[in-house]
Amino acid sequence: MMDALGEPQSVLVLGGSSEIALATVLALPRARLRRVVLAGRPSPALDEAATQLTSAAIAGVSTVGFDAADTASHGDVIGRVFDEGDVDLVIMAFGVLGDQAEAEADPDTAVAMATVNYTGAVSAGLRVAACLRAQGHGALVVLSSVAGQRARRSNFVYGSTKAGLDAFAQGLGDALHGSGARVLIVRPGFVRTRMTEGLEEVPLTIDPGDVAGIIVSALRKGRETVYAPGPLRYVMAGLKMVPRPVFRKLPI
Amino acid sequence: MTTSPLARRSGERLVSGWGRTTPSAATIVTVDDADAVTAAVRGAGRRGVLARGLGRSYGDAAQSGGGSLLDLGRLATIDLDTAGATVTTGAGVSLDTLLRVLVPAGFFVPVTPGTRMVSVGGAIAADVHGKNHHRDGTFGSHVLRMTVVDGRGEVVVLDPVTTPDRFWATVGGMGLTGVILDATFDLIPISSSLISVDTERGTDLDDVMDRMVARDDEYRYTVAWVDTAHPSGRGVLTRGDHAPADWLSGSAARDPLGFAPKPLATVPPLVPGGLVNPLTLRAFCEAWYRKAPRHRVGELQPLGTFFHPLDFLRDWNRGYGPGGFVQYQIAVPDGAADLVRLTLDRLRSIRAFSAVTVLKRFGAANPAPLSFPQPGWTLAVDVPAGVDGLAQVLDSLDERVVAAGGRLYLAKDSRMSPEMMAATYPRLAEWQRVRDDMDPHGVFTSDLARRLSL
Numbered sequence: 001m002m003d004a005l006g007e008p009q010s011v012l013v014l015g016g017s018s019e020i021a022l023a024t025v026l027a028l029p030r031a032r033l034r035r036v037v038l039a040g041r042p043s044p045a046l047d048e049a050a051t052q053l054t055s056a057a058i059a060g061v062s063t064v065g066f067d068a069a070d071t072a073s074h075g076d077v078i079g080r081v082f083d084e085g086d087v088d089l090v091i092m093a094f095g096v097l098g099d100q101a102e103a104e105a106d107p108d109t110a111v112a113m114a115t116v117n118y119t120g121a122v123s124a125g126l127r128v129a130a131c132l133r134a135q136g137h138g139a140l141v142v143l144s145s146v147a148g149q150r151a152r153r154s155n156f157v158y159g160s161t162k163a164g165l166d167a168f169a170q171g172l173g174d175a176l177h178g179s180g181a182r183v184l185i186v187r188p189g190f191v192r193t194r195m196t197e198g199l200e201e202v203p204l205t206i207d208p209g210d211v212a213g214i215i216v217s218a219l220r221k222g223r224e225t226v227y228a229p230g231p232l233r234y235v236m237a238g239l240k241m242v243p244r245p246v247f248r249k250l251p252i
Numbered sequence: 253m254t255t256s257p258l259a260r261r262s263g264e265r266l267v268s269g270w271g272r273t274t275p276s277a278a279t280i281v282t283v284d285d286a287d288a289v290t291a292a293v294r295g296a297g298r299r300g301v302l303a304r305g306l307g308r309s310y311g312d313a314a315q316s317g318g319g320s321l322l323d324l325g326r327l328a329t330i331d332l333d334t335a336g337a338t339v340t341t342g343a344g345v346s347l348d349t350l351l352r353v354l355v356p357a358g359f360f361v362p363v364t365p366g367t368r369m370v371s372v373g374g375a376i377a378a379d380v381h382g383k384n385h386h387r388d389g390t391f392g393s394h395v396l397r398m399t400v401v402d403g404r405g406e407v408v409v410l411d412p413v414t415t416p417d418r419f420w421a422t423v424g425g426m427g428l429t430g431v432i433l434d435a436t437f438d439l440i441p442i443s444s445s446l447i448s449v450d451t452e453r454g455t456d457l458d459d460v461m462d463r464m465v466a467r468d469d470e471y472r473y474t475v476a477w478v479d480t481a482h483p484s485g486r487g488v489l490t491r492g493d494h495a496p497a498d499w500l501s502g503s504a505a506r507d508p509l510g511f512a513p514k515p516l517a518t519v520p521p522l523v524p525g526g527l528v529n530p531l532t533l534r535a536f537c538e539a540w541y542r543k544a545p546r547h548r549v550g551e552l553q554p555l556g557t558f559f560h561p562l563d564f565l566r567d568w569n570r571g572y573g574p575g576g577f578v579q580y581q582i583a584v585p586d587g588a589a590d591l592v593r594l595t596l597d598r599l600r601s602i603r604a605f606s607a608v609t610v611l612k613r614f615g616a617a618n619p620a621p622l623s624f625p626q627p628g629w630t631l632a633v634d635v636p637a638g639v640d641g642l643a644q645v646l647d648s649l650d651e652r653v654v655a656a657g658g659r660l661y662l663a664k665d666s667r668m669s670p671e672m673m674a675a676t677y678p679r680l681a682e683w684q685r686v687r688d689d690m691d692p693h694g695v696f697t698s699d700l701a702r703r704l705s706l
Contacts (some may be wrong), residue, residue, distance in 0.1 A: 004637055005642060136277040172258075180277035
């Protein structure tokens with residue numbers, strides 16, 4: 001159970017090796033934390049994530065096999081985690097960035113990206129929501145992206161998956177309103193992670209730890225949508241107003 | 253048509269404690285009689301069943317996410333035995349309703365908390381205490397017998413002589429051993445509805461505590477309010493007893509047992525956060541201290557004024573705004589009296605000022621394994637949940653409370669760790685054995701039970 005001062009006892013991370021999710025778990029108040037489940041494809045990165053949490057003195061860390069693209073398995077995996085006890089916080093952090101040119105050249109790559117980022121999230125999100133709904137409390141953090149706010153020529157395949165995910169998460173949050181369960185949508189900009197390694201940084205670039213701090217604070221305040229960093233809210237609001245003939249010529 | 257698992261179920265409501273901090277959704281089931289309770293227990297779903305009274309526990313004791321909450325408000329019988337000075341009431345009867353019957357008949361409840369808005373079932377389940385604890389013990393200590401539906405759906409009668417284990421596991425058992433249907437308990441005969449009150453100020457915390465130690469025994473009812481905003485810990489002591497009818501004069505003497513308390517005002521449902529802030533709390537504390545007489549003896553006060561200051565402002569918990577508040581109530585032995593000052597100092601250091609601050613001496617404990625009071629001091633403070641650094645300060649105070657052999661009150665708690673629960677209620681395992689016996693399938697549960705691994 002989450003306590004009166006917002007300290008969770010149990011956390012499930014879907015996409016357990018995500019650097020942002022890992023930083024978020026590390027940034028959570030941990031005095032009451034007694035169970036952290038990292039769900040992801042078995043990999044050295046997943047084990048390394050678990051080790052990192054355990055060595056940060058977080059109790060009850062375990063890993064469980066979870067493949068975002070294998071939607072048929074989601075019900076079992078998520079159901080089992082909830083069967084073992086209430087989950088106060090679920091962080092849905094899986095996702096792939098991919099390369100736009102490659103996606104354009106090989107549509108199968110684009111489909112794979114959509115399957116993980118959107119289809120997988122719809123599958124896992126609905127199943128998590130039903131479990132939170134049944135236990136009558138809990139929060140789902142959805143890692144969206146500013147890329148979903150307006151499609152850009154340079155990464156519209158990725159952007160469209162995040163646009164779908166974002167719209168899905170908004171509706172899910174409204175469906176859960178008043179049920180004790182809630183959804184927090186996080187829209188990061190450029191974050192320095194393995195996923196963005198080698199890409200050219202842009203203004204307002206931040207680290208996973210910065211996103212984590214924003215998430216923890218937004219959870220405590222009961223926010224529904226948050227940008228990371230915060231000022232991106234205004235940047236995106238501005239960009240949405242730009243007419244398309246101009247927008248498509250912007251160097252972004 | 254497919255029913256969405258996300259859709260709201262009928263009877264479902266978002267429920268929180270009085271502190272309004274961690275709501276969860278549950279299905280409210282209004283029951284009319286024992287059969288309905290039995291049916292609800294036998295038909296319990298995976299998320300269990302719990303009786304909820306008037307929701308005055310501050311934390312998550314009377315909520316159960318995904319479960320069924322039984323509303324026993326219709327179990328409202330009151331059967332007064334004037335010759336025996338006892339009463340048998342339905343569990344859903346509030347002390348407010350009960351006192352409106354008892355007082356005109358010349359009786360008072362054996363124990364009352366700071367509000368009349370608690371149910372008899374809740375008073376037993378939380379084993380509430382009042383200003384007479386040092387002399388009369390808790391509410392549960394005055395219960396002669398009660399009817400309970402256990403986890404098998406069986407109706408059983410419990411009393412302290414023939415079924416002591418089950419009886420005392422249910423007193424203070426936070427509703428986790430069964431659903432109380434009715435109870436019979438002792439009453440205090442009174443000849444007037446007024447309290448003769450002596451008021452004095454203590455210039456600092458030591459002075460307040462010294463005065464309490466020196467003369468509490470001379471009074472049936474005693475309590476002190478402490479100024480949390482003032483570094484001295486100054487306070488106001490109020491102590492008294494029921495006034496005999498022949499002390500009354502004027503209009504009071506014509507109707508010595510008159511009792512018609514009314515709330516003065518209701519706090520509106522939408523209060524912006526931050527209305528209760530360090531500035532307003534400081535001003536309140538200063539005014540509260542100043543308005544108390546330095547020393548006054550034998551003032552005749554209505555029952556409500558003396559016992560139930562929390563009832564003058566209806567829905568006062570909304571005053572803390574949407575962020576809610578926590579109450580921190582400790583009980584520590586006399587040897588750890590310094591923890592009272594430490595608690596006040598630490599909270600003041602993060603500007604967590606409290607308006608409703610109660611200091612009281614406890615008398616002997618009763619046999620209930622989860623009953624809160626133990627001999628020594630108890631201090632209760634209300635603090636807005638949004639105060640920065642509150643979690644760390646309370647966690648560090650917890651460590652001192654554990655080390656001192658003290659504990660926190662489950663009816664107030666909303667943030668203790670399961671480890672602290674086990675350490676400070678050493679008879680927890682004994683209680684769990686009786687509970688498992690009464691509720692072998694784990695039907696009764698609450699968010700508090702989940703949080704504390706009860």
